[in-house]
Amino acid sequence: MTAARGRTGRPPLTEERKAEIRLEIARAAVELFVAQGVSATTGEQIGQAVGVSARTVWRYFPSKESCVSPLFSEGIDLIAALLREWAPDQPLEELFERTLATEIGIISGPERATVGDLVRLTRTEPGLRAVWLQTYDEAEPAFAHALAERAGLPRDGFEPAIRAAMFNAALRAAVEHHAWHGAARGTDRATDRATAETELMQTLRSALAVAADGVK
Structure with a gap:
């Protein structure tokens, strides 16, 4: 009788490492899309x-456009948590003013300037546009649940769903408006980034102030 063979090969990846790989692929895809366009970019180049191999890229994402989804969706949990903490007498725009410009998904981390370019691409690239809109579609139930919990209402209630839809639309409209109509970039990237972040904050505050009347 032969002894049972032990498991060979590399140990399975942890969920944390899988998430890191997904984010690495997303960042690489963004840089390539911005530098050479979506149609000219291949899975092999991203890998x-x-x-990693192209096969690994397709193991994590069904299409090259979907590779960017982790950057779009990073901030959903953060926003939901902040909505739960929103005090009844606190203006909505004040709750988010210290966190939106530096923490939320598409504008978080060192790649936020590059991802701003990616948002601009969603205006002309249908595949990226679909991923962008899907991200907001997936975020809406999380926002509705947070608003329901804050108000002591059923999670699947109609009223929180309407409020979440208004809030979600305000966020998307603000980010798109800033990406498509913000200040043009010059040669001083540090100055440009500071200016862009200030303008983004102002746009977000304006959008949330408008939406707050319907989200209360």
Whole structure:
């Protein structure tokens, strides 16, 4: 009788490592899309930029456009948590003013300037536009549940769903408006980034102030 063979090969990846790989692929895809366009970018190129095979890229994402989804969806949990903490007498725009410009999904981390370019691409690239809109579609139930919990209403109630839809639309409209109509970039990238973040904050505050009347 032969002894049972032990498991060979590399150990399975942890969920944390899988998430890191997804984010690495997303960042590489964004840089390639911005530099050379979506149609000219291949799965092989995205994989090479990360140091993995194209097969690995397709294991994590069904299409090259969907590779960017982790960057779009990073901030959903943060926003939902902040909505739960929103005090009844606190203006909505004040709750978010210290966190929206530096923490939320598409504008978080060192790649936020590049991802701003990606949002601009969603205006002309149907595949990216579909991923962008899907992100907001997936975020809406999370926002509705947070608003329901805050108000002591049923999670699947009609009223929180309407409020979440208004809030969600305000966020998307503000980010798109800033990406498509914000200040033009010059040669001083540090100055440009500071200016862009200030303008984004002002746009978000304005959008949330308008939406607050319907989200209360």
